[in-house]
Amino acid sequence: MAYASPNDMIARYLNRDLVQLTNDDPATLTINAAVLQQALDDASTEIDGYLDGRFALPLSDPPALLNRLACDIAMYRLQALRPLHDIADARRRYDDATALLTRAAAGAVTLGLAPDNQDAPIAPGSIVVEAGGDPSGVLPARIFSRGTLKGY
Helix, strand or coil: CCCCCHHHHHHHCCHHHHHHHHCCCCCCCCCCHHHHHHHHHHHHHHHHHHHCCCCCCCCCCCCHHHHHHHHHHHHHHHHHHCCCCCCHHHHHHHHHHHHHHHHHHHCCCCCCECCCCCECCCCCCCCCCCCCCCCCCCCCCCCCCCCCCCCC
16 A cells, blocks of 8 residues: 555655656656656555554555655655765655654554554543533633733
8 A cells, every 4th residue: 555646746846856756768858657656655665564563554544644754765765766966865854754664663653543553542531622622611720821821
């Protein structure tokens, strides 16, 4: 399962860069969708390698964060094949993406998913209220307001 599509890459990166990175012919003016899709598939497979031991794959509703990470990894892989720009920025993004995935695999960072792909459980003793406050009156009155914060 791909975490990002070619349209996601097109929305994040300059068209001219994607054209240059996906084509061997410098006269070509369009993005090679097959090469771009392959880079995204490879990035998604790499992400799955990090998450496989912690989450049930494929993820039924992957978090948006994985979309960005897949794009960053795919861009790094494309630039590594064709060093037409300074690859330092792409390498930094790749290192950031893999570090985050390593922390997620270790359980130090949550992706907002429980190991079984369900929403994470609510912590014991926590009180969940809908936006706008607590209509039941069980929770204490508001501590901070315009009046109490006046002068700060």
